[in-house]
Amino acid sequence: MNLLEQIKTSKDIKQLSRKELKILAKDIRERIIEVVSKNGGHLASSLGAVELTLAIHYVFDLPKDTLIWDVGHQSYAHKLITGRNDIFDSLRQYKGISGFTKIKESPCDGFTVGHSSTSISAGLGICYAKYLNKDNSDVISVIGDGSLTAGLAYEGLNQTGDLKRNLIVILNDNDMSISPNVGALSSFLSRTFSSKSLQSMRNQFGVFLKSLPKIGDDIYNIAKRSEESFKTFITPGMLFEAFDFDYFGPIDGHNLDHLIDILKNIRNPKDPVLLHVTTVKGKGYEPAEKNPIYFHGVGSFAVDTGKSKKISNGIPTYTQVFGSQMVKLAKTNEKIVAVTAAMPEGTGLIEFSQLYPDRFFDVGIAEQHAVTFSAGLSSKGLKPVVAIYSTFLQRAFDQILHDVCIDAHPVVFAIDRGGIVGEDGQTHQGLFDFSYLRCMPNMTIMAPKDERELARMLVTAVNHDGPVAIRYPRGTGVGVRIDDHPQPLEIGKAQVMNKGDDLLIIAIGKSVCEALKANKLLKDRGISATIINARFVKPLDGDLIIEYALKIKKIIIVEEHVLDGGFGSAVLEMLADNSVTGFSMKRIGIKNRFVEHGPQDVLRQDYKIDSAAIVKAALKLHGKKIE
Numbered sequence: 001m002n003l004l005e006q007i008k009t010s011k012d013i014k015q016l017s018r019k020e021l022k023i024l025a026k027d028i029r030e031r032i033i034e035v036v037s038k039n040g041g042h043l044a045s046s047l048g049a050v051e052l053t054l055a056i057h058y059v060f061d062l063p064k065d066t067l068i069w070d071v072g073h074q075s076y077a078h079k080l081i082t083g084r085n086d087i088f089d090s091l092r093q094y095k096g097i098s099g100f101t102k103i104k105e106s107p108c109d110g111f112t113v114g115h116s117s118t119s120i121s122a123g124l125g126i127c128y129a130k131y132l133n134k135d136n137s138d139v140i141s142v143i144g145d146g147s148l149t150a151g152l153a154y155e156g157l158n159q160t161g162d163l164k165r166n167l168i169v170i171l172n173d174n175d176m177s178i179s180p181n182v183g184a185l186s187s188f189l190s191r192t193f194s195s196k197s198l199q200s201m202r203n204q205f206g207v208f209l210k211s212l213p214k215i216g217d218d219i220y221n222i223a224k225r226s227e228e229s230f231k232t233f234i235t236p237g238m239l240f241e242a243f244d245f246d247y248f249g250p251i252d253g254h255n256l257d258h259l260i261d262i263l264k265n266i267r268n269p270k271d272p273v274l275l276h277v278t279t280v281k282g283k284g285y286e287p288a289e290k291n292p293i294y295f296h297g298v299g300s301f302a303v304d305t306g307k308s309k310k311i312s313n314g315i316p317t318y319t320q321v322f323g324s325q326m327v328k329l330a331k332t333n334e335k336i337v338a339v340t341a342a343m344p345e346g347t348g349l350i351e352f353s354q355l356y357p358d359r360f361f362d363v364g365i366a367e368q369h370a371v372t373f374s375a376g377l378s379s380k381g382l383k384p385v386v387a388i389y390s391t392f393l394q395r396a397f398d399q400i401l402h403d404v405c406i407d408a409h410p411v412v413f414a415i416d417r418g419g420i421v422g423e424d425g426q427t428h429q430g431l432f433d434f435s436y437l438r439c440m441p442n443m444t445i446m447a448p449k450d451e452r453e454l455a456r457m458l459v460t461a462v463n464h465d466g467p468v469a470i471r472y473p474r475g476t477g478v479g480v481r482i483d484d485h486p487q488p489l490e491i492g493k494a495q496v497m498n499k500g501d502d503l504l505i506i507a508i509g510k511s512v513c514e515a516l517k518a519n520k521l522l523k524d525r526g527i528s529a530t531i532i533n534a535r536f537v538k539p540l541d542g543d544l545i546i547e548y549a550l551k552i553k554k555i556i557i558v559e560e561h562v563l564d565g566g567f568g569s570a571v572l573e574m575l576a577d578n579s580v581t582g583f584s585m586k587r588i589g590i591k592n593r594f595v596e597h598g599p600q601d602v603l604r605q606d607y608k609i610d611s612a613a614i615v616k617a618a619l620k621l622h623g624k625k626i627e
């Protein structure tokens with residue numbers, strides 16, 4: 001039995017010697033690598049946080065003290081030592097444990113997360129609640145340097161300084177987001193000074209401060225109070241001290257002894273504290289240290305080589321098709337610029353960024369800024385294509401509405417990971433975008449049934465003079481050929497894919513494929529269906545839908561989206577507004593609930609939005625027996 005197997009609760013850590021803690025760190029890394037190499041997951045971030053996790057659990061009393069991991073993707077070591085080693089093989093598996101922290105999963109998980117940069121705000125809220133409840137236990141928020149690029153983090157820091165609560169923020173700084181971290185802040189955090197250059201800067205700064213009229217001497221005296229406070233003036237500490245945090249660091253986040261000593265010192269603070277630790281992403285597994293981008297969120301791989309085990313079927317993903325079409329379009333249209341919020345790989349924009357560096361912007365984890373920045377770009381004649389996953393775009397609701405839609409700026413939203421995303425689970429499913437975009441005046445929304453249509457929609461979008469969204473799924477396309485010169489679609493026009501008299505199926509996006517599959521099975525049961533590929537959620541092809549709804553009185557609407565306010569709702573509203581009645585209808589989509597993690601197809605089946613569900617609904621509408 002190795003040491004990890006003996007750790008049943010967080011408290012067991014406290015019985016270990018420091019030497020044993022180091023052995024445990026090794027066991028933990030091996031276990032993480034073993035499971036992630038099979039299940040996939042956030043390997044590099046979790047490997048980088050092993051010592052930090054052990055030190056926190058060693059010094060603090062969980063769950064009495066509250067620990068919040070920002071994003072939660074680095075929490076695998078935390079899971080392993082809080083009673084989840086026995087079920088760790090189920091990580092990210094259907095009905096297994098989540099890849100992020102979840103209040104419902106363990107009392108040691110301080111907050112349910114998946115989206116970044118919430119830990120300081122949530123931590124402060126918990127801190128204040130504890131204060132009012134006369135509970136003086138600690139609250140520790142661990143945030144990465146990438147997650148610190150989001151405005152939300154600063155809103156949290158700002159109020160923390162104001163409320164002066166005893167929040168402990170640990171900045172886990174590995175100089176990486178998923179890709180190398182971006183922005184002025186990133187270079188600021190990694191500033192280091194030799195003692196010589198520090199001395200010279202100190203002198204120059206002193207002369208400058210003294211030269212300021214009237215207040216100069218006072219500031220100089222404050223600045224000079226000690227070498228330490230002077231350092232924080234010009235090192236990363238300056239930023240956090242400005243928010244009224246006591247700043248410590250930077251210290252080596254893999255040195256357990258130092259971590260434990262300093263955490264013991266800052267326990268039970270009176271004022272907000274920020275501890276800056278530097279770590280190596282992928283620490284302890286060579287392939288991940290060498291290629292932390294690939295191993296940020298990785299599929300199954302061979303442990304000895306680090307090579308992917310996934311066998312490609314040669315069909316490109318929607319993301320790849322988007323990326324290659326962007327490169328093509330940008331060649332002939334120099335107005336096209338691309339914007340991503342910390343996901344250049346995930347959104348398929350690497351080639352674009354290399355070919356057109358001046359027309360590519362990675363703004364960091366700052367979806368709200370990405371959208372308003374794009375509105376600004378488009379207001380001066382550029383054609384920004386802002387590529388953000390459906391789930392993360394939720395953050396920018398007001399920026400889309402207020403900054404883009406009011407003046408109908410022609411911004412293109414390339415919404416990747418629309419629909420069921422799989423193993424990342426409830427925080428990442430892209431199931432709300434039709435609803436949150438549909439209500440916005442001036443917005444056009446499309447969803448392709450396959451990768452060929454995606455290419456056509458992208459051309460349509462960049463030619464359109466107004467806000468427009470294309471929502472496409474995670475994963476490979478269906479294997480159709482993409483036109484050499486994709487032609488634009490007519491805005492608001494649907495496509496009739498199959499004609500039949502017994503049933504009308506209106507589908508959007510990926511669900512069109514499910515409808516076509518269902519059609520084959522229904523033929524065998526004597527039901528012939530008309531299938532409409534809606535293409536547009538907004539504007540809807542009302543004329544076409546009404547024409548068929550008046551002829552065929554049995555209707556099924558299918559979407560990979562929540563039913564509330566989605567595509568089916570749009571069709572129903574349109575039919576009601578046009579007084580089309582007398583039909584029986586079944587809407588297929590996700591009921592109003594969050595969808596857990598698991599393989600995409602398993603979830604589609606489980607949540608009854610696949611071809612089998614369509615067949616079943618059709619048989620029911622026709623009063624036929626369901627086998």
Ligand SMILES: Cc1ncc(C[n+]2csc(CCOP(=O)(O)OP(=O)(O)O)c2C)c(N)n1
Binds near residue numbers: 281365
């Ligand atoms: C709002 C939001 N946008 C994007 C993401 C995708 N994402 C997950 S982790 C990550 C990078 C986080 O970097 P950092 O906080 O430095 O942690 P590290 O992985 O480097 O340990 C990104 C962009 C997210 N989880 N939430």
